[in-house]
Amino acid sequence: MKIRSLFSFPTFILALLIAFSVNSQKRDKTEETTQIKVSPKLVVGIVVDQMRYDYLTRFYEHYGDDGFKRFVEEGYNCKNNHFNYAPTSTGPGHTSVYTGTTPATHGIIGNNWYDKENDIDVYCASDDTYNSVGTASDAGKMSPHRMTVTTITDELRLHTQMRGKTIAIALKDRGAVLPGGHTANAAYWFHGGDEGKWISSTYYMNQLPKWVDDFNSSGKAQSYKKAWTTLGDINTYLESGPDNNGYEGLFQDEVTPTFPHSTPNLLDKTRDYELIKATPYGNSITTDFAIEALKQENLGKDAITDFLAISFSSTDYVGHKYGVNSKEIQDTYLRLDEDLARLFKALDKNVGKEEYTVFLTADHGAVEVPSYLKDQRIPAGYVDYETTQTKFSEFLKFKYGTEDIIKNFSNLQFFLDDKIVKNLDLELKNVQETIALELLSYDYVDRVYTGYQMWQNDYTSGIPYILQNGFNQKRSGDILLVLKPGTASYGSTGSTHGSPQVYDTHCPLLFYGKGIKQGSTVARTEIPDIAPTIATLLGISFPSGNTGQPIAEVLE
Structure with missing residues (x-):
């Protein structure tokens, strides 16, 4: 008497496919687990x-x-x-x-x-x-x-x-x-x-x-x-x-x-x-x-x-x-x-x-x-602080009666003396803007931003985005200068950076x-x-x- 198979051929193929699928899922999970991190020595x-x-x-x-x-x-x-x-x-x-x-x-x-x-x-x-x-x-x-x-x-x-x-x-x-x-x-x-x-x-x-x-x-x-x-x-x-x-x-x-x-x-x-x-x-x-x-x-x-x-x-x-x-x-x-x-x-x-x-x-x-760029007729130059210092000092004395309203200059940022600003009964925002407009008139300056702008805006591209990412509310200054492209605050030989x-x-x-x-x-x-x-x-x-x-x- 012929013994009949417990499974038909189609059933057998289906079982194989299910087994393969389960094993494949196991392998995929193993691969996912091993790829969750890499551990170089x-x-x-x-x-x-x-x-x-x-x-x-x-x-x-x-x-x-x-x-x-x-x-x-x-x-x-x-x-x-x-x-x-x-x-x-x-x-x-x-x-x-x-x-x-x-x-x-x-x-x-x-x-x-x-x-x-x-x-x-x-x-x-x-x-x-x-x-x-x-x-x-x-x-x-x-x-x-x-x-x-x-x-x-x-x-x-x-x-x-x-x-x-x-x-x-x-x-x-x-x-x-x-x-x-x-x-x-x-x-x-x-x-x-x-x-x-x-x-x-x-x-x-x-x-x-x-x-x-x-x-x-x-x-x-x-x-x-x-x-x-x-x-x-x-x-x-x-x-x-x-x-x-x-x-x-x-x-x-x-x-x-x-x-x-x-x-x-x-x-x-x-x-x-x-x-x-x-x-x-x-x-x-x-x-x-x-x-x-x-x-x-x-x-x-x-x-x-x-x-x-x-x-x-x-x-x-x-x-x-x-x-x-x-x-x-x-x-x-x-x-x-x-x-x-x-x-x-x-x-x-x-x-x-x-x-x-x-x-x-x-x-x-x-x-x-920059001196090399200038000789190639490419716009470039150097900051002449000595010349502009005189002009800037005269502006501060005329506008505020004192140069001491500027407390420090560091990393192309001006720091204001908050006490003097308050004593003169002035708004910090207005002082920042007024000084920024003055500085913008100087030949070597490309653009100027204020601390107030850094606080109030959320820049997403361009120079202001870059400046804002560098602006620390507790440590940075009140007025931020950007020099013209190719312009450096440096000597006439060698390269520099910072811009x-x-x-x-x-x-x-x-x-x-x-x-x-x-x-x-x-x-x-x-x-x-x-x-x-x-x-x-x-x-x-x-x-x-x-x-x-x-x-x-x-x-x-």
Whole structure:
């Protein structure tokens, strides 16, 4: 007798489909669970001081395969990345990268500024309640106490119950202190002078670790007290102007701003280590120290994510001295490219190529040397404060009977004396507007905004949007100046920055490594977007003042 099947063939096929669907749903849920976060062993944040976006493209054919090109060709390139606030300077720049917000929220409104609550001038990282570590000078009396919110590095420390390490390194103190956040295990910066040492603050430690002492005693700083020659044949540096021109500064004892730079102070092994900062060798010693920290601090050696924050500062010193179009800038970036390749190699070896995530950006851009632009018949110039000071003083005396109604001038902002305004029985809004209209008549001024406008409006685009993001209600001034494009409050040689103009706001943003897609975008991204993008990647809280948005295209 034939035994009949319990299931017909169609029933059997249906059962298979249901089973496949259930298993598929399980796999999808598993994939969703595993993709809720990515856990690189190490995140490396790199800020290149005063790097314009076009330094990436201008010198691209000279770069090797393992530095900037590795970022661009294997990582993700945000081509239209901008600072969305002013002033565009080092302190606010580093803070905004790591807090995911702007000076309006994080409080670092400049490198230095007038503290109107305490009637003193302050520096963004200074703190006399702490002492120097590694030097008898005051160079280590620093902390992040003026930064009012958390950083992405703080949030990673909190998320890991303080088990994930944060180490921050830069030639400049503010380039290490502010990215390290409030909870960094250590922040180190380079004290030049006649010492040439990496130092810190008692905010972080009471004495330097042995490995830092050993590094300081190794002779590394002395080895970089050498002539600065070009990395390649200077005749191939066609992407920059002539070596000998009137738009560049000079080292002491130099007659012309030309290669090789080999002044007695630069070559002297026992004095003026500060000069290293103004050569590409400052970036090289920063790389040396960062690689040593990677090894000695065992960063990226376990499943708990660590963070290494590195700022390359020599690019800023060189830019200020020689300008955007100099052979010196080109050589500095070609040498930085080699330093980045060395850093990648160390990360591959010590952490593992697929086990770390890196981003690279800048803290601001820079203007072409205005005197050079003028010679090219491009509108540009300099602020003549000496001439306009007389006119402005006469206006204040005529209108208000005293110059003292202006209490301070800081970061192109005027601060009024509220007591004098009240004593004269005047409305603050009216005084702001009256002075603003006077300043608008000066030739070098492009536009003027008042504190009242910053309070009352919600700007969403253009220059006022940028100014408002930099306007901190408790710390900023009463009248805000914007100079004409191409105009600088600076000397006649070298480049500077600080404005809301596009040459100061357009900077690179590159991502590479674990959890990062390969590709690029021309959609606008902004500096405060970096921290929430990394936070989303790691699955951790956004910094406490965050106003940026995660860049979805970057993440796998």
